Structures are given as C-alpha cells and as structure tokens.
Amino acid sequence: MDLRPLLTESEAKILFVVADGLGGIDSEGRGTELEAARTPNLDRLASQGATGLTYPVAPGITPGSGPGHMALFGYDPVEHNIGRGVLTALGIDFDLKPGDVAARGNFCTLDSDGEVSDRRAGRIDSREGTRLVQMLKEIRLDDVEVYVEPVKEHRFLLVLRSQKEVLGAQVNDTDPHRTGVPPCEPNAQEEKSQETARLVSAFLEQVREILAEEVPANMVLLRGFAQLPRLASLRESYGLNGCALAGYPMYRGIARLLGMKVVDCGPDLDSEIDALKAAWSHHDFLFLHFKDTDSRGEDGDFDGKVAAIEELDRAIPRLIELQPDVIVVTGDHSTxxxxxxxxxxxxxxxxxxxxxxxxxxxxxxxxxxxGGGLGHLPAKHLMTLALAHAGRLRKFGA
Amino acid sequence: MDLRPLLTESEAKILFVVADGLGGIDSEGRGTELEAARTPNLDRLASQGATGLTYPVAPGITPGSGPGHMALFGYDPVEHNIGRGVLTALGIDFDLKPGDVAARGNFCTLDSDGEVSDRRAGRIDSREGTRLVQMLKEIRLDDVEVYVEPVKEHRFLLVLRSQKEVLGAQVNDTDPHRTGVPPCEPNAQEEKSQETARLVSAFLEQVREILAEEVPANMVLLRGFAQLPRLASLRESYGLNGCALAGYPMYRGIARLLGMKVVDCGPDLDSEIDALKAAWSHHDFLFLHFKDTDSRGEDGDFDGKVAAIEELDRAIPRLIELQPDVIVVTGDHSTxxxxxxxxxxxxxxxxxxxxxxxxxxxxxxxxxxxGGGLGHLPAKHLMTLALAHAGRLRKFGA
Structure with missing residues (x-):
C-alpha cells in the first residue's frame, strides 16, 4: 500500500544488514549454513527481537538480485522488475540517461561451427576483459552513440544512445543460455524496438570481425536489454535519507536507482563498516550489503558460507555500538x-x-x-515494519 | 504470477496426492481425524520434508470441490470459478461445446403443498436415476437441443444447446438449498440470460408433468448454471504433461478441463494406484485423487475418516516405489x-x-x-513450489 499519507517525522535510524543469499538448506545433517554457524551475536538479536521467514517474490520463485533487493526496499519486485542491462550500468557508475538502451554482455567462445562452447570464455580475468572492451570501443553505428564498458572478468556493458529517435528495449537475449548452439539473432519483440534490433545486429557483426582471431574470447553474448525505469526514491516513498554501503556493483546500482547515497568502500565487511560509521550521522536509513554469504553459496561451499556468516556475526557488535533504533538482518534470497x-x-x-x-x-x-512472531511474509513488508518500529508511520484511518 | 517466462525443461516427476476434505477439527479429544489416525508413512514423509497449512480460497472461506482443486493446480480459484454444471458435464465425458448452458440436476421429492421435503429424493439408486432420466429425454424445447444425462444416484446433467443465438448462463439455482419451501423460479440475472431462464422454466414445466406420479422422485432441482470457461492447460501454464487418477466424475472433469489425460480407473484407491503405475512413465505430473476422506467427513463419521486416512497411509509405500522427484500430499479443503x-x-x-x-x-x-517450514499459504502456490522442487523454474529477474 501507499505509505506516503501515513509518513511522519522521526529521528530514529534504521539499519538493514543484508547478507546476500543468506538462506540455506540442510545438506549435511548439520542444519542449514546459518544453523551450523556459531552466531552468538545474531542469536542474541533474534532472542531479543522478532523473527520470521520472507518470500522475496512469491513461494516457489527464485529471485534474482534485483527483485530480491527491490522487495527488501519495499517495492513490489514483480511490478518493478529492473532489467539486467540497467543494473549493470548503474553498478559501474555509468551515467545512464532516460531512453538509453543498456545490455549486459559476456565475452564467450564459439567453436569452429559457430556454436557456443563457453558462455564466459573461460572466465577471462578483468585485465583481459578490459583489453577486449578497448577493441570494441572502436565500433561505430549510424545515428547512435555506442558505449562499451568493462565490468568485471568476462562481463561488460553495452549502451546505445540515440539523440534522434526513441529506441525500444524489447529485444531478446542473444545469449542462448546453453552451449552447443549458436548465439541467437537479436529480434524486436515490438514495433518500437525494431531499430534497436537492427543496431544490435550491426554491432554484433563488427564484434565478430574484431574478435575473430582472439582466443578464447572470440565473440560476445548480450542479454537483459533494458531502459531506466521510473522509480520513486526512498525519500519520496518513505521520507528516508538513505545510504548504501555495498562493495559490489549491482547493489550499489540498485541503491542509486532508489536515490540512496552510495558511499565508496571496498567489498570487504571491514571497509563497509568503516564507511558505515563515517556515514552514520548523515542518514536515517543505512543499507549494509554483505556479499560473501552468496558467493560461497554459489561456490557450493557449505563451510565457506558458514565462515562468512560467522564473520558477519563477529561484526554485529560494531553495528550495535552505533545504536540503530531498528536493525533488520536478513537476505535478499536464499543461496x-x-x-x-x-x-x-x-x-x-x-x-x-x-x-x-x-x-x-x-x-x-x-x-x-x-515459528517466529513475524510469520512467513512477503519481503516487501519488511520496510513497512522497519518504518513502524522507527515511529515513522501514523495510524491508518480514524 | 505468470510462470511461463520462467519455465525450463526437466525430467523430474511431480506427484500430487489429494485426499479430498483431508483437514479436520478435534471433536472427541483425540485430535483431528488426521492426528487420530495411525500414519507412519505420512509421518515419515512429513519428517523428511517441509510442511504447512494452505488456504484454498482465503481464510474463513469454505471451498467447493471446484475452487479447492483449481487452487491445487495453481489457478486462482476466485478468478477461475467453474460452474457446477460444467464440472458435472465434464465428469461424465459429456462433450460440452462453447456456448452450451449446463446445470446440475437433482431428483427431489415435493410434498402435497409443492414444498421440497427431500432434496435428493431419498438418494435413489443409479438404476432408478437412469430410468427417470430416460423419461426426461423426451422433453423438447423450441430452438434449442436439450440433453439430459444420468450422473449417479439422484444426480443428472441438463444441457441446453442453441445453434441460433448466444445463451447466457446467469440463471439462479431452482434448488432452494433447504426443505419446507417450494423450488425457486429460474430467473435471469442479466439480459443475455433471459432466454435461458425462459427455456429452463419451460423445461421444468414438462418435468413436473412427466414425474407427477413418481415416488419419491416427483420433481427436479437445478443448480450451477454455467458455461465452459477458457482455461490455459497445465501444458500451457507449466509445460506439464499431466495425468489424473480419479474415480469420481467431478475431479475427472476438472482434470480434463486443464488438459490432463484422465485415465479410466475405479473409485477405489487400489484401482487408482494400478492406473497410476501404468501411466507413470508417460507423464511428468500425476494427480491422484482419494475421495473417501471427504465422504466419511461428510457422513459425520470420525472413525470412518480415520480409517480412510489410514488406508491412504498404507498406500504411500506403493507411491514412493515409483520414485517421484516431488511428492505433495494435501487436501482440496477440510471436511x-x-x-x-x-x-x-x-x-x-x-x-x-x-x-x-x-x-x-x-x-x-x-x-x-x-508450525511447519512452508508456513500458512494460499494453496495456489503449491504448484509453484512443486515446479521449483522439480527444477522447472528459472530465476526471476537478474
């Protein structure tokens, strides 16, 4: 529901601690990663507070990082599904303009039959990725500006900017999402995107020539064509002056999209907490993002994820020292x-x-x-609960 | 949400075991029927899996069999409320055409004042029901084809088919749903159904004459006027090749409406499981319907329902032998x-x-x-969860 008519002033500070991919399952008879971890500080918070389980999108739906975070910030993640291209752009501080078409690119390997043999070109390192991007920066297309920017390892960003006409972004992924088949042709899913599809096709033709002799990255795959959505900021939605402490690009990007200040900090927890302390007095909503839980989960590393959770637990006293009025600890999804x-x-x-x-x-x-007191609830309600505990919501109705 | 963009291939098989009317309440200090029953096999599944409680429609709403099953198959039961007439038609393999108006009929007993003294005419047997239906087949109406077909015991199907004009189905039940009052007059609830109401009225006039001398079935009551809805099949919605093992007409009808193959089998559990085994390799979604839990509940027979649940429990090992990748055991509602x-x-x-x-x-x-890990959730999410466990859903969003 629209909370704006209910908003009221408060000095209270809200801290969201988001351990990416926090949830787990028991695969070794030791409980989940969170249950196997030694977490005296989190346990103390849980025992003194209220607990529950959240659905980021809906029961049975596996969330991407975008929907997972949008829900945490109180935005319906289905209604506000941000495209991957946009998230990628925001995450590298690319100054995306309304109307720009952005896509996420991967360098990939094609075999001699032109079929994808590795969707990530052996996960080339960032230096190699940057060298290849430099080559693609030569590409020119009629009537549009073309931006190609390195992201990390095999990943890059493509942006098409037209001063003349309104480009659509309804173009299918050229990434076939599996190997043993050729890349897909870019096709428009609607009239307004036909020019975009034509431009993407022309871009890819030049890429193929430029990368022809490269090994292993002799082609690219594009996905998540998207444009900047119109989103109300945290200030507009909740009257909050938000700040994000996040080391990884995508989370910084989402925070910026919602009008949060994004503070420079390293991807490690210590850097983030130092930055949090410095930002503390200037903001009333602070979002601390911890990536390692998700990374170790993605690695299939049970013990590594346990260790990451224990690292977060050890940091909790430093967070409590700051005396947040409301502290929420959760994840954006399970991994x-x-x-x-x-x-x-x-x-x-x-x-x-x-x-x-x-x-x-x-x-x-x-x-x-x-069995907690919050029950099992859509994650998008957490922000409302935090605002309530912060004394920022008036009574609804007389 | 629309799952179609998320669907992906999988070999995994999903088995839904639906014990009709499974839920109960404690009336004898022995717990519910399910709690009073000895169910070592179901308990083992529960202890090795995840459990919860579902709302078929919404808290406080008592579901009919139609909504209860639609929710189980992942269809919003309010948005897709199928009329009883349609369910009755589908359940006896009647070839209902788009535009046909179908109603469920009961033979009933009117007393000398014309008031309903028995809404089911003493639950006459199927042979007597069929004899009476044969008499009603003589009825002719102007401009429409009239079909009267026996269902079971006192139940029959009425279908009106017009080649000339579009009939509406917004006609009230003539069944007053209680005794001591006369049957209701059929009235149109909208302009488009006025001709239908007139035809039904003419039909009932002839019925009254034909059955005048019959004892105890001297009249009929009609309810659930309805037309074939347009529904996406399980294949369209989820990419599933479904099969239904159900002995009773209505459940077969719902399954057919959703494009499931409906296998011939008796109404007893053994016949159903034999048919399940035969169908197993050809399908990836199998729906096994067990009616006795509901029937004994409807009879007010606590011990009978306990016995039915124990019969189902004893059958569980035969189901597990088939090695379903995902098994869901639940009911369509409580009885x-x-x-x-x-x-x-x-x-x-x-x-x-x-x-x-x-x-x-x-x-x-x-x-x-x-207190289970699934929480308390709308039943329509069970299908999403089953698809997730079967590896049939991709991540939502980037």
Whole structure:
C-alpha cells in the first residue's frame, strides 16, 4: 500500500544488514549454513527481537538480485522488475540517461561451427576483459552513440544512445543460455524496438570481425536489454535519507536507482563498516550489503558460507555500538550451498527494536524462524515494519 | 504470477496426492481425524520434508470441490470459478461445446403443498436415476437441443444447446438449498440470460408433468448454471504433461478441463494406484485423487475418516516405489466430521523432495503443520513450489 499519507517525522535510524543469499538448506545433517554457524551475536538479536521467514517474490520463485533487493526496499519486485542491462550500468557508475538502451554482455567462445562452447570464455580475468572492451570501443553505428564498458572478468556493458529517435528495449537475449548452439539473432519483440534490433545486429557483426582471431574470447553474448525505469526514491516513498554501503556493483546500482547515497568502500565487511560509521550521522536509513554469504553459496561451499556468516556475526557488535533504533538482518534470497545457486526457499529475518513483540525464537536460523512472531511474509513488508518500529508511520484511518 | 517466462525443461516427476476434505477439527479429544489416525508413512514423509497449512480460497472461506482443486493446480480459484454444471458435464465425458448452458440436476421429492421435503429424493439408486432420466429425454424445447444425462444416484446433467443465438448462463439455482419451501423460479440475472431462464422454466414445466406420479422422485432441482470457461492447460501454464487418477466424475472433469489425460480407473484407491503405475512413465505430473476422506467427513463419521486416512497411509509405500522427484500430499479443503460438511479450516500439506528445507515437523497433522517450514499459504502456490522442487523454474529477474 501507499505509505506516503501515513509518513511522519522521526529521528530514529534504521539499519538493514543484508547478507546476500543468506538462506540455506540442510545438506549435511548439520542444519542449514546459518544453523551450523556459531552466531552468538545474531542469536542474541533474534532472542531479543522478532523473527520470521520472507518470500522475496512469491513461494516457489527464485529471485534474482534485483527483485530480491527491490522487495527488501519495499517495492513490489514483480511490478518493478529492473532489467539486467540497467543494473549493470548503474553498478559501474555509468551515467545512464532516460531512453538509453543498456545490455549486459559476456565475452564467450564459439567453436569452429559457430556454436557456443563457453558462455564466459573461460572466465577471462578483468585485465583481459578490459583489453577486449578497448577493441570494441572502436565500433561505430549510424545515428547512435555506442558505449562499451568493462565490468568485471568476462562481463561488460553495452549502451546505445540515440539523440534522434526513441529506441525500444524489447529485444531478446542473444545469449542462448546453453552451449552447443549458436548465439541467437537479436529480434524486436515490438514495433518500437525494431531499430534497436537492427543496431544490435550491426554491432554484433563488427564484434565478430574484431574478435575473430582472439582466443578464447572470440565473440560476445548480450542479454537483459533494458531502459531506466521510473522509480520513486526512498525519500519520496518513505521520507528516508538513505545510504548504501555495498562493495559490489549491482547493489550499489540498485541503491542509486532508489536515490540512496552510495558511499565508496571496498567489498570487504571491514571497509563497509568503516564507511558505515563515517556515514552514520548523515542518514536515517543505512543499507549494509554483505556479499560473501552468496558467493560461497554459489561456490557450493557449505563451510565457506558458514565462515562468512560467522564473520558477519563477529561484526554485529560494531553495528550495535552505533545504536540503530531498528536493525533488520536478513537476505535478499536464499543461496543454499547444496544447490550452488539462488533458490526459492524463504529467507530468515530478524528485527530488533525497542518496540518489538519478542517471540520465543532464541537462535537465528531457518527452522527456528519458521515459528517466529513475524510469520512467513512477503519481503516487501519488511520496510513497512522497519518504518513502524522507527515511529515513522501514523495510524491508518480514524 | 505468470510462470511461463520462467519455465525450463526437466525430467523430474511431480506427484500430487489429494485426499479430498483431508483437514479436520478435534471433536472427541483425540485430535483431528488426521492426528487420530495411525500414519507412519505420512509421518515419515512429513519428517523428511517441509510442511504447512494452505488456504484454498482465503481464510474463513469454505471451498467447493471446484475452487479447492483449481487452487491445487495453481489457478486462482476466485478468478477461475467453474460452474457446477460444467464440472458435472465434464465428469461424465459429456462433450460440452462453447456456448452450451449446463446445470446440475437433482431428483427431489415435493410434498402435497409443492414444498421440497427431500432434496435428493431419498438418494435413489443409479438404476432408478437412469430410468427417470430416460423419461426426461423426451422433453423438447423450441430452438434449442436439450440433453439430459444420468450422473449417479439422484444426480443428472441438463444441457441446453442453441445453434441460433448466444445463451447466457446467469440463471439462479431452482434448488432452494433447504426443505419446507417450494423450488425457486429460474430467473435471469442479466439480459443475455433471459432466454435461458425462459427455456429452463419451460423445461421444468414438462418435468413436473412427466414425474407427477413418481415416488419419491416427483420433481427436479437445478443448480450451477454455467458455461465452459477458457482455461490455459497445465501444458500451457507449466509445460506439464499431466495425468489424473480419479474415480469420481467431478475431479475427472476438472482434470480434463486443464488438459490432463484422465485415465479410466475405479473409485477405489487400489484401482487408482494400478492406473497410476501404468501411466507413470508417460507423464511428468500425476494427480491422484482419494475421495473417501471427504465422504466419511461428510457422513459425520470420525472413525470412518480415520480409517480412510489410514488406508491412504498404507498406500504411500506403493507411491514412493515409483520414485517421484516431488511428492505433495494435501487436501482440496477440510471436511471435519464434526461439521459433516466442507469447512474453511486450512488444510495440512507436506512436500517431500531432495531440495526441501526440512523443518522440525515430525508427524503429519494440522497442529504440527501449523508450525511447519512452508508456513500458512494460499494453496495456489503449491504448484509453484512443486515446479521449483522439480527444477522447472528459472530465476526471476537478474
């Protein structure tokens, strides 16, 4: 629901601690990663607060990072599904303009039959990626500006900018999402995108020539063609002056899209917390993003994810020292190491605030949270709960 | 949400075991029927899987069999409310055409004042029902074809088919749903259905003459006037090749409406499981319907319902032998024997699959499931969860 008519002033500060891919499943008889981890600080927060499980999108739906975070910030993730191209652009500070068409690119390997043999060209390193991007920067197309920017390793950003006409972004991925087949042709899914498809096709033709002699990255795959969405900022939606502490591009990008200040910091937790401390007095909503839980889950590394969770737990006292009025600890989705990928399993959450109705849960874990006082709820409601605990929402109706 | 953009291929097989009216309430201090029953096999599945409670329609809403099953198959039961007439037609393999108006009929008994004294004419047997239907087949109406077909015992199907004009189906039940009052007059609820109401009225006039001397079935009651809805099949919605093992007409009808293959089998569990085994290799979604739990609940027979649940439990090993990748055991609604009718109480569910997050629930029962890892969720999400566990859904968003 629209919270704007209910907003009221408050000095209270809200801290969202988002452990990416936090949720897990039990694959080794030791419980989930969160349950196997030694987490005295998180357990104390859970036992003094309210806990539950969240659905980022809906039961059974595995969220991407975009929808997972949009839900955490209180935005319906289906209604506001941000394209991958846009997230990629925002994540590298690319100054995307309304109307620009952005896509995420991968360098890939084609075999002698022209079929994709490696969708990531052996995960070439960032230096090689940057060298190849430099070559693609030569590409010129009629009537549009072309931007190609390195992201990380085999990943890059493509942006087409037209001063003359309105380009559409309804073009299919050229990434076939599997190997053993050729890349897909770019086709328009609607009239307005036909010119875009033509331009992309011309771009790819030049790429093929430029990369012909390269090994292993002799071609590119494009996906997630998208344009900047119109989104209300956290200030417009909730009256919050938000700040993001996130080391990884995509999360910085989402935060910027919602009008949060994005502070420069390294991708490690210590850098993020230092930056958090420096930003603390200037903001009333602080979003701390911790990536390692997801990375280790994606690696299929149960013990690594356990260790990441324990690292986060050890950092909790430094966060509590800052005396947030409301602290929310959760994830944007589950990444069970047993699946080595994002999953649909609901995500544990704890809220700690003076106004919590303390439930019977005494440890922070999926099984315990299933019986928590918050119940099982769509993740998009967490922001409303945080605002309520911060004293920022008036009564609805008389 | 629309799952079609997320669908991906998988060999995994999904088995839905639907114990009709499974949920109950405690009326004898022994727990619910499911809790009173000895169910070692279901308990094992519950303890190795994830459990919860489902709302077929919404909290407090008592579902009919149609909405209960539509929700199980992932279709919003309010948006897709199929009329009883249509379900009746489908259940007897009647070849209903788009535009046909179908109604469910009951033979009933009117007393000398013309008031309904028995809404089911003493539940006459199927042979007597068929004899009476034969008499009604003589009825002719101007401009429409009239079909009267026996269903079972006192139940029959009426279909009106016009080649000339578009008939509406917004006509009220003539069944007053209680005794001591006369049948209701058929009236149109909208302009387009006025001709239908006139035809039904003419039909009933002839019925009254034909049955005048019959005892006890001297009249009929009609309800659930409806037309064939347009529904996406399970294949269109989920890419599933579905098969239904159901002995009773209505459930076969719903399955057929969703494009499932409906296999001939008896109404007893053994026949159904034999048919399931034969169909197993040809399908990836198998729906096994068990009616007795509902029938004994409707009878108000607590011990009978307990026995039915125990019969189902004993059959579970035969189902597990088939090695389904995902097994869902639940009901389409509750039918507490204390109420001798469908009820609004949420329905216990268990999901068993390799990718389950196992919760702390160790027995399959309403009280235990209330604290299960699936939470309390709309039944329509079960299909999404099953597809997720079957590896049939890609990530949503980037």
């Amino acid at each position: 069970p190491s047993a699946l080595a990928s994002h999953s649909w399993h609901p995500v544990p959450v704890l809220i700690s605030a003076n106004t919590c109705r303390v439930d019977s849960v005494e440890v922070f874990g999926e099984t315990a949270c299933a | 507490p024997s204390a109420l001798a009718s469908h009820s609004w109480h949420p329905v216990p569910v268990l999901i068993s699959a390799n990718t389950c997050r196992v919760d702390s629930v160790e027995v399959f029962g309403e009280t235990a499931c209330a």
